[in-house]
Amino acid sequence: MTNFTFMEAATAQTKKAVKITQTAGRTQLGEFAPDFARYNDDILFGEVWSKNDVLSLHDRSIVTVSALVASGMTDSSLKYHLQSAKKNGVTREEMAEVITQLGFYAGWPKAWAAFNLAKEVYNEPATKNTEIKGNNHMDLETIKETSLFPVGGENVNYAQYFDGKSYLHMVSLDQVVIGNVTFEPGCRNHWHIHHADKGGGQMLLVTAGRGWYQEWGKPAQELKVGDVVHIPAGVKHWHGAAKDSAFQHIAIEVPGENTSNEWCEPVEEKEYNKLP
Numbered sequence: 001m002t003n004f005t006f007m008e009a010a011t012a013q014t015k016k017a018v019k020i021t022q023t024a025g026r027t028q029l030g031e032f033a034p035d036f037a038r039y040n041d042d043i044l045f046g047e048v049w050s051k052n053d054v055l056s057l058h059d060r061s062i063v064t065v066s067a068l069v070a071s072g073m074t075d076s077s078l079k080y081h082l083q084s085a086k087k088n089g090v091t092r093e094e095m096a097e098v099i100t101q102l103g104f105y106a107g108w109p110k111a112w113a114a115f116n117l118a119k120e121v122y123n124e125p126a127t128k129n130t131e132i133k134g135n136n137h138m139d140l141e142t143i144k145e146t147s148l149f150p151v152g153g154e155n156v157n158y159a160q161y162f163d164g165k166s167y168l169h170m171v172s173l174d175q176v177v178i179g180n181v182t183f184e185p186g187c188r189n190h191w192h193i194h195h196a197d198k199g200g201g202q203m204l205l206v207t208a209g210r211g212w213y214q215e216w217g218k219p220a221q222e223l224k225v226g227d228v229v230h231i232p233a234g235v236k237h238w239h240g241a242a243k244d245s246a247f248q249h250i251a252i253e254v255p256g257e258n259t260s261n262e263w264c265e266p267v268e269e270k271e272y273n274k275l276p
Contacts (some may be wrong), residue, residue, distance in 0.1 A: 013058070017050055017228050018050070018052055018153035020050045020052075020057075021046070022040065022044075022045035023041060024040065026039065026041055026144075026208065032164075045104060046107045056088075057088040058085075058090055058115070058185060060090050061088045061090050062090060062094070062098055064081050064084075065078065065082060065099075065114075066098060066102055067087055067115045068081060068114075069102050069110050070102060070106040074113035074114055076151045078114065079120070082095070082121040083121050083145075085253060086122060086160070087144065087147075087150060087151060089152075089169070096115075096118070099111050099114045099115055099118060123197035137210060138208060139243045139246055140150070140184050140185070140246040142246075143208045143209055143248050144248075145202075147182070147208065148181070148207060150180065151182050151248075152167050152168050152176065152180065152182075153167065153168070153169075154167055155167055155168040155228050161190045161263045162187060162188070162190070162240075163186075163187065163188055163266055163269075164185075164186050164188065164241070165183075165187055166189075167181070167196040167274045168181055168182075176252060176253065177252075177253040178205075178251070178252050179251045180250055180251075181249055181250075182246070183209075183240050183241035183246060183247040183248070184246055185241050185242070185243060185245055185246050185247075186242075187240050187242060187247075187271065188238055188239065188241065188267055188272065190236055190238060190263055190264060190266045191216065191237065191264040191267065192236070192237070192262060193235065193236050193237075193239065194231065194234075194235075194254075194259065194260075195234065195258035195259065195261070195262060196234075196260075197256070197257045197258040198256055198257040198259060199256030199259075200254055200256025200259045201230070201231050201232045201233040201235075201254055202251060203229065203230055203231040203252040203254060204223075204239060204250070204251055205228055205252070206223045206224060206225055206229075206247075206248075206249045207225065207248050207249060207250060208225060208246070208247070208248040209225075209241060209248055210241070210242040210245040210247060211223040211249070212241075212275055213229050213238075213239055214237060214239075214267075215235055215236065215237045216236035216237065220275055222242075223239070223247070238267050243272075243273070244276075
């Protein structure tokens with residue numbers, strides 16, 4: 001049993017590099033230009049982009065977009081890096097400010113061209129969310145592409161408390177601690193308890209996919225988009241994705257006195273597999 005809060009995890013997470021995996025080079029140019037493909041996938045992304053403990057993915061995205069716009073590259077490569085910037089936490093407002101400043105240094109026509117692509121990229125979620133509204137069976141890539149908040153990197157600091165792969169982005173560390181947690185299909189966390197001398201507990205706001213929540217001694221509760229779960233302090237529980245769908249929720253730590261998390265045993269696989 002281990003005590004480990006979101007705040008502690010977020011602090012640790014900022015000190016660890018997230019390994020970036022890229023396959024576009026080998027997929028598109030592997031046979032025609034194998035050396036270029038290797039440089040692209042293994043060096044540029046595998047080594048340079050993976051040094052995000054020194055320069056964050058957020059800042060690397062801004063640098064990359066700035067370089068592409070300044071050089072006049074307003075094709076699919078810029079769109080890809082705009083999409084990456086969005087996933088890496090660069091907000092619409094930040095991107096608008098970046099491109100505005102670039103207009104004065106790189107040229108007004110280049111900024112106009114970049115804005116056209118940026119508007120398309122940053123308007124994508126609203127369009128896609130309308131299309132998938134009510135669809136509770138989603139794959140992980142769809143959730144990553146349509147997430148209202150950044151998905152973040154692989155949840156390495158909590159990995160020992162999860163069965164399956166999850167991702168974590170801290171939405172807020174001020175006033176109220178809020179994390180955006182994304183689960184691959186079949187991923188769930190272990191039984192755990194939020195302790196507090198006063199107040200405390202957690203709230204879950206389901207934003208994508210389909211999942212489950214269960215309190216000790218009670219039947220599992222199916223979770224769909226729009227559901228809200230109130231978890232009082234002292235209640236042993238677990239939550240995670242359904243077997244056939246990725247899942248995402250916003251986790252809000254309810255403020256309290258002397259709060260801590262106690263991680264317990266994994267959810268029994270045979271019991272989890274009984275869930276539809």
